[in-house]
Amino acid sequence: MATAITMPRWGMIMEEGRIVEWLKKEGDEIVVDDPILIVESEKVDNEVTAPAAGILKAIVVAEGETAAVGAVLAVIASPDEDAAAVAALLAQSSPPPAAEPPPAVTSAPPPPAPKPRRVNISPAARRMAEDKGIDWQSLEGSGPRGRIERKDVLRAIETAQSTPPGAKSIPLSPMRKAIARRTLQSIQAPQAALCRETDISQVLRFRHSLTAPDWTGDKPPTFTTLLVKAVAMALAAAPILNARLHDDAIWLDDNAHIGVVIAVEDGIVVPVIREANKKTLIEIATELNDLTQRARSGGLTSAEMEGGTFTISNAGPLGIDFFQALLYPPQVGALGVGRGRQRPVVVDGEIVIRTMSYFCVSSDHRVVDAEPIGRFLGKMDEIMQNPDVLLKRTV
Amino acid sequence: MSHRRITFIQAVREAFQEEMRRDERVFILGQDVRAGIFGTTSKLVGEFGEDRVINTPICESASVGAAVGAAMTGLRPVVQIMFGDFNYLAMEITANQAGQWHYLSDGALKVPMVIETPSGARGGAGYGHSQSLEAAFILPPGLKVAVPSTPYDAKGLLKSAIRDDNPVLFFEHRRLLTQRGHVPEEEYLIPLGQADIKREGKDVTLVALSATVQKALSAAERLSQQGIEVEVIDPRTLVPLDKETIFKSLQKTYHLVVVEEGRRRGGFGAELTAIAAEEWFDTLDAPVQRLGTISAPLPYSPVLEAACIPSEDDIVRAVLRSLGQEE
Known part of the structure; x- marks a missing residue:
C-alpha cells in the first residue's frame, strides 16, 4: 500500500514547515523509521522518519520549499505498486482538516547545527x-x-x-516573526502582574555553599536553576498556576513542566524542563545547562519547547529591577525575576543590608485571581529564606 | 481598407499570382503543382502556362537541384515539396549548395529561390507526413526560414521570400491551410525578420510558431480569465530572427515560454532559450519553459498524435510553471 509522508505538526502553533534537506532520493529503498528528510519549523530543524517501508516513489516538495502542515511531501510504495495509488496520494495536496496522529519525531541526539544555505535568486x-x-x-x-x-x-x-x-x-527573521506571533497571541489574554519584594540573601549564600562533596556539579548551580526547583515546589502550594487554558476548560497538570526563557542570537527560546517537581537540583542543573548550550547552537527540537505549564524569565543578568513577563499561552502563569540588589532593610527592628529582588507573577486573569498568586509568592519567599529545602527531591 | 477574409491557401495563391505577374523570372516546379495537391498552386497553369508551372518526377533532390541551378543562372524558382518531411531527401542540395554558393562563388552567384513546403501534424497523417522540420533549417548557413501562422502573414512573407536574393524555406502548416483570415485587396509585403505581437500582455512572453500560435492565443485567453496577461509573439521568420521584439517584451514580462510543433530536443526553443541565457540573462525572473514535440516518430492514431505535440493545456501549464504557480 502506498503511504504518504506528510508535513508533521510539531506543537500546536506549527502551520507550515520548510524542507531543509532530503536525506533520501526518489527510488531509494526505505525501512520504517529511516530518517527521510529534515524539516525546519519556526524554531528548530527536525528529522522526519519513514512511516512505512518500501521505495521512495516520489518527492513532491523540493528542498527549500515550504509546505503546510498535512501536505503530502513524498510517497512511499512497494516496488510493484500500482501507479494509480501513488498518483491518488499525490493528488491529495490539501492538508487534512482535523488533528493528526503525532508524527514520528526523533528528539535525540541533538541534530547538527544547520549548515549555511545557498541563496537562490533569479x-x-x-x-x-x-x-x-x-x-x-x-x-x-x-x-x-x-x-x-x-x-x-x-x-x-x-x-x-x-x-x-x-x-x-x-x-523580520523567521524567529522574530514567530516571537511576534506568539507575543501578539499572548497579549490577547487579560493578564496582570503581581510583585513581591523578596530577600534572596540566604539563597545566594546557599548557592555558593554548594561545593564538593555535597554538590557534585562542576560549579555551583545558576540562580535560574535554583528558581526552577523553587518554582516547581511553590506551584504545589498554588496548583491553579500550573495550568493551561483550553477553550472553556482548565487543564491542571499533575507535574510542573517549567519553561525557561533563554536569550539566543536574534531572539529567545523557551525550552521546557519536564516534571521539574520530580527532579533533583543536580538533575535540573545538568538538564538546564544542556538545553541552554543547545539553544544557543540552534540545536533544540520543537518537542523540547512544547508542553510547558509555567514559565520563568530571569532578567536579573540584564540589570532589570522588575518587569511583567508576558504569558506563554496557553499557560496561565509566568514568573519574572529582577536583579538582586543590596539594600538597607529593617529586620526585627534593625537596619541590615540584604540582597533584595522583585518576583513578579503574570497571570491570566480568566483563570487566576490575586489570592493564589499571593500564596505562591509567599511560598517562594519562604523557600528563598530556607533554601536547604531545595536539596530535597520533592516538597 | 477592405475586410476581405480568405483562406491561407488563397492567400498563398494570390502571392504567387502577384509575383508571377510582376516578374516573369518567377516560376514554380514540384510534384503535381499544376493540379496543386494542397491548392496553393492550383489554376496557376491556366494564367502562366506550362513553362512556368512545371510538374516534376517524384525526386525531391532533383527538383531542388534544378531550382538551385535555375536560381544561379538568373531565374527565381519556387520549388514545392509536398510534405515537409521529404525535405530531408533534398537536404544535401538545400543545406550544402543552395545556402552556400553565394559565399563559395565570392558573390558571383546568387541563389534566389523558395522552397514552399506544407508540413506539420494534421489528422494522423503519420510517419513521413506530419513533422515540423523548420528548426532543421536554422542550422545550415545561408538559408532563411519562414513559418507563417495566418493568411495575412503567409501572403506578405511569401512575396518577400520570392523577391529575396537568398534561398528561403517557406513552411505552411497543413492545419492552417483551410483557415480564413483578413487579407487586404491592396498589395503589401512583410519583411523577413519582423516578428508580430499577436496579443499584448504584461506577465509572460510566449513565443509561438506556426500552428502553435493559435493554441497560444487560446491559452492566453484562458489565462487572462485568471488575471494572467500573456504576450504572444510570432517571430514569423526563424532566420532572420527578430530578437529585438522578443527582448523588448521580456523586459516587460521577465518570463519566457517558447512553444513549437517541431521537436523540442535541439529545436527552435532550444536556440531561443540559449539566446535568452546568453543575452537576456538579467531579464529572466524564472527558468525558460520550452514546449515541443517529443523525440518519437509521429503516430497515425490522431489520439496519440495529439499526445505527442504541444496542446493548449500544455501551454497553459507552462505559463503557470513559469510564474511559479504550478509544480
Whole structure:
C-alpha cells in the first residue's frame, strides 16, 4: 500500500514547515523509521522518519520549499505498486482538516547545527537588487526552492522606500516573526502582574555553599536553576498556576513542566524542563545547562519547547529591577525575576543590608485571581529564606 | 481598407499570382503543382502556362537541384515539396549548395529561390507526413526560414521570400491551410525578420510558431480569465530572427515560454532559450519553459498524435510553471 509522508505538526502553533534537506532520493529503498528528510519549523530543524517501508516513489516538495502542515511531501510504495495509488496520494495536496496522529519525531541526539544555505535568486531579481542597492542575501524568496524573484525585490524596495531617512530596514527573521506571533497571541489574554519584594540573601549564600562533596556539579548551580526547583515546589502550594487554558476548560497538570526563557542570537527560546517537581537540583542543573548550550547552537527540537505549564524569565543578568513577563499561552502563569540588589532593610527592628529582588507573577486573569498568586509568592519567599529545602527531591 | 477574409491557401495563391505577374523570372516546379495537391498552386497553369508551372518526377533532390541551378543562372524558382518531411531527401542540395554558393562563388552567384513546403501534424497523417522540420533549417548557413501562422502573414512573407536574393524555406502548416483570415485587396509585403505581437500582455512572453500560435492565443485567453496577461509573439521568420521584439517584451514580462510543433530536443526553443541565457540573462525572473514535440516518430492514431505535440493545456501549464504557480 502506498503511504504518504506528510508535513508533521510539531506543537500546536506549527502551520507550515520548510524542507531543509532530503536525506533520501526518489527510488531509494526505505525501512520504517529511516530518517527521510529534515524539516525546519519556526524554531528548530527536525528529522522526519519513514512511516512505512518500501521505495521512495516520489518527492513532491523540493528542498527549500515550504509546505503546510498535512501536505503530502513524498510517497512511499512497494516496488510493484500500482501507479494509480501513488498518483491518488499525490493528488491529495490539501492538508487534512482535523488533528493528526503525532508524527514520528526523533528528539535525540541533538541534530547538527544547520549548515549555511545557498541563496537562490533569479537573474532578473539579482540585477534589480544590485541596481537598487538592495542586500538580496537577506531577502526571503517566494519562488520555487525559495528562489528570490523580482516581486520579492520589489517588496524590499517598497519597504526601503517607506523607511524614513536615516533609518535602515531589516526584514523580520523567521524567529522574530514567530516571537511576534506568539507575543501578539499572548497579549490577547487579560493578564496582570503581581510583585513581591523578596530577600534572596540566604539563597545566594546557599548557592555558593554548594561545593564538593555535597554538590557534585562542576560549579555551583545558576540562580535560574535554583528558581526552577523553587518554582516547581511553590506551584504545589498554588496548583491553579500550573495550568493551561483550553477553550472553556482548565487543564491542571499533575507535574510542573517549567519553561525557561533563554536569550539566543536574534531572539529567545523557551525550552521546557519536564516534571521539574520530580527532579533533583543536580538533575535540573545538568538538564538546564544542556538545553541552554543547545539553544544557543540552534540545536533544540520543537518537542523540547512544547508542553510547558509555567514559565520563568530571569532578567536579573540584564540589570532589570522588575518587569511583567508576558504569558506563554496557553499557560496561565509566568514568573519574572529582577536583579538582586543590596539594600538597607529593617529586620526585627534593625537596619541590615540584604540582597533584595522583585518576583513578579503574570497571570491570566480568566483563570487566576490575586489570592493564589499571593500564596505562591509567599511560598517562594519562604523557600528563598530556607533554601536547604531545595536539596530535597520533592516538597 | 477592405475586410476581405480568405483562406491561407488563397492567400498563398494570390502571392504567387502577384509575383508571377510582376516578374516573369518567377516560376514554380514540384510534384503535381499544376493540379496543386494542397491548392496553393492550383489554376496557376491556366494564367502562366506550362513553362512556368512545371510538374516534376517524384525526386525531391532533383527538383531542388534544378531550382538551385535555375536560381544561379538568373531565374527565381519556387520549388514545392509536398510534405515537409521529404525535405530531408533534398537536404544535401538545400543545406550544402543552395545556402552556400553565394559565399563559395565570392558573390558571383546568387541563389534566389523558395522552397514552399506544407508540413506539420494534421489528422494522423503519420510517419513521413506530419513533422515540423523548420528548426532543421536554422542550422545550415545561408538559408532563411519562414513559418507563417495566418493568411495575412503567409501572403506578405511569401512575396518577400520570392523577391529575396537568398534561398528561403517557406513552411505552411497543413492545419492552417483551410483557415480564413483578413487579407487586404491592396498589395503589401512583410519583411523577413519582423516578428508580430499577436496579443499584448504584461506577465509572460510566449513565443509561438506556426500552428502553435493559435493554441497560444487560446491559452492566453484562458489565462487572462485568471488575471494572467500573456504576450504572444510570432517571430514569423526563424532566420532572420527578430530578437529585438522578443527582448523588448521580456523586459516587460521577465518570463519566457517558447512553444513549437517541431521537436523540442535541439529545436527552435532550444536556440531561443540559449539566446535568452546568453543575452537576456538579467531579464529572466524564472527558468525558460520550452514546449515541443517529443523525440518519437509521429503516430497515425490522431489520439496519440495529439499526445505527442504541444496542446493548449500544455501551454497553459507552462505559463503557470513559469510564474511559479504550478509544480
